[in-house]
Amino acid sequence: MDIEEFMNNVIARNPGEKEFHQAVKEVVESVQPVLKKHPEYENAKILERMVEPERQIVFRVPWMDDNGEVHVNRGFRIEFNSAIGPYKGGLRFHPSVYIGIIKFLGFEQIFKNSLTGLPIGGGKGGCDFNPKGKSDMEVMRFCQSFMSELFRHIGPNTDIPAGDIGVGGREIGFMFGQYKKLKNSYDSVLTGKGLNWGGSLVRPEATGYGAVYFAEEMLKTRNEAFEGKTVVVSGSGNVAQYAVQKVNQLGGKCVTLSDSSGYIHDPEGITGEKWDFIMELKNVKRGRIREYAEKFGCEYFEGMRPWGIKCDVALPCATQNEISLEEAKTLVANGCIAVSEGANMPTVPEAVDYFVESKILFGPAKAANAGGVATSALEMAQNHVGIPWSFEKVDEELHQIMINIHKNSWDAAKKYGHEGNLVIGANIAGFLKVADSMLDQGLV
Numbered sequence: 001m002d003i004e005e006f007m008n009n010v011i012a013r014n015p016g017e018k019e020f021h022q023a024v025k026e027v028v029e030s031v032q033p034v035l036k037k038h039p040e041y042e043n044a045k046i047l048e049r050m051v052e053p054e055r056q057i058v059f060r061v062p063w064m065d066d067n068g069e070v071h072v073n074r075g076f077r078i079e080f081n082s083a084i085g086p087y088k089g090g091l092r093f094h095p096s097v098y099i100g101i102i103k104f105l106g107f108e109q110i111f112k113n114s115l116t117g118l119p120i121g122g123g124k125g126g127c128d129f130n131p132k133g134k135s136d137m138e139v140m141r142f143c144q145s146f147m148s149e150l151f152r153h154i155g156p157n158t159d160i161p162a163g164d165i166g167v168g169g170r171e172i173g174f175m176f177g178q179y180k181k182l183k184n185s186y187d188s189v190l191t192g193k194g195l196n197w198g199g200s201l202v203r204p205e206a207t208g209y210g211a212v213y214f215a216e217e218m219l220k221t222r223n224e225a226f227e228g229k230t231v232v233v234s235g236s237g238n239v240a241q242y243a244v245q246k247v248n249q250l251g252g253k254c255v256t257l258s259d260s261s262g263y264i265h266d267p268e269g270i271t272g273e274k275w276d277f278i279m280e281l282k283n284v285k286r287g288r289i290r291e292y293a294e295k296f297g298c299e300y301f302e303g304m305r306p307w308g309i310k311c312d313v314a315l316p317c318a319t320q321n322e323i324s325l326e327e328a329k330t331l332v333a334n335g336c337i338a339v340s341e342g343a344n345m346p347t348v349p350e351a352v353d354y355f356v357e358s359k360i361l362f363g364p365a366k367a368a369n370a371g372g373v374a375t376s377a378l379e380m381a382q383n384h385v386g387i388p389w390s391f392e393k394v395d396e397e398l399h400q401i402m403i404n405i406h407k408n409s410w411d412a413a414k415k416y417g418h419e420g421n422l423v424i425g426a427n428i429a430g431f432l433k434v435a436d437s438m439l440d441q442g443l444v
């Protein structure tokens with residue numbers, strides 16, 4: 001197929017949505033070896049159908065702050081693809097949210113969810129609301145207003161949202177309460193719920209743990225392990241926090257964390273009471289990462305990202321496009337041998353190419369961070385049966401899922417002539433299951 005023509009069409013039909021174009025281009029390029037071998041996908045216009053969401057919902061979210069002032073935000077839910085299961089994917093609350101961000105995340109989610117081996121389709125949602133600096137009551141009023149529209153579009157067999165940037169346990173709680181009030185039904189309609197009311201053990205840990213399990217599998221292919229490795233982590237939210245905990249358990253040393261204001265460098269490692277401090281700082285006090293440096297007397301770099309710090313492994317866990325080509329070159333020059341993407345699309349395309357060409361181990365987001373959504377599906381399974389599982393059982397399932405994703409991505413890359421390229425492997429493995437299901441289900 002003519003990739004340029006295909007992309008020109010996607011850009012014309014979705015103007016200004018640059019993150020979406022970026023995500024589509026990577027998949028379209030990756031699956032070319034499959035399309036060459038199997039003309040049935042092109043004949044059925046599978047890719048053309050995949051880039052068009054099944055449904056897009058955009059809605060008004062009015063709410064009132066503590067001073068009685070009215071605010072209006074814009075909410076989104078993109079129900080992208082339900083070929084292999086009900087729509088599943090998180091909600092992001094961040095001022096940068098617009099339809100292009102939600103579409104890139106929803107599109108990625110289709111292939112990620114397919115890779116988990118579980119029956120979940122792709123979707124994503126969110127709002128341009130900024131939770132930073134808002135009181136708990138303001139966040140509650142906002143969440144209630146958001147759910148007052150969203151509730152009519154979701155359901156336990158239709159669409160099951162979860163958290164993402166700016167949406168953690170507090171926000172899921174407020175939204176679940178409102179859903180239940182409106183529907184009078186204790187549906188498994190959100191994941192990431194509190195443990196007392198239907199949540200699953202290991203769900204908070206799952207994305208961070210999963211990204212580290214995935215890195216561990218990559219390291220094994222070169223007879224390496226986390227023991228004794230220096231690890232650079234970006235972000236300091238949910239994914240970063242538990243990535244650090246798992247690296248610590250495996251004998252590695254995490255020396256950085258960041259937020260949108262800057263990063264801290266602690267050469268001694270973020271362990272023990274320092275890790276506890278981060279949990280309290282970010283999840284309870286909702287403070288800034290600079291306070292860690294003030295408390296423990298290490299360096300803080302305002303307005304910078306941590307990729308200049310020498311490391312063996314890098315775990316980007318903050319946001320999209322946070323590793324530039326220059327930063328990728330610095331990482332490799334400093335001896336970094338593995339990058340596992342905890343965040344979604346954190347590496348710009350040129351930097352991805354550079355990592356691949358440099359033959360370092362590179363775990364793309366849709367494979368490396370799939371542990372979160374996989375454990376969300378395990379939460380749904382527990383809700384449907386009505387019986388919670390132990391921490392050990394969920395963790396074991398998560399670990400096995402990450403091992404399988406690595407193996408399936410590796411095998412697909414090899415089968416289609418790109419051995420060791422997990423970007424191509426993950427895209428192909430994710431694509432095939434969805435594409436075959438779409439063929440089976442006819443022109444819908």
Ligand code: NDP
Nearest residue numbers: 164165166207235236237238239259260318319343344372
């Ligand atoms: P959180 O809101 O818990 O944390 C986000 C972290 O990233 C914060 O430290 C935040 O800093 C930082 N950050 C956010 N936006 C920017 C920005 N524009 N520039 C620099 N730093 C930024 O989110 P999560 O940890 O849940 O999500 C992190 C990433 O992981 C996202 O890409 C998300 O899509 C992805 N992901 C999350 C999953 C989950 O289960 N939670 C599942 C799969 C992927 P600050 O506080 O200053 O904004």
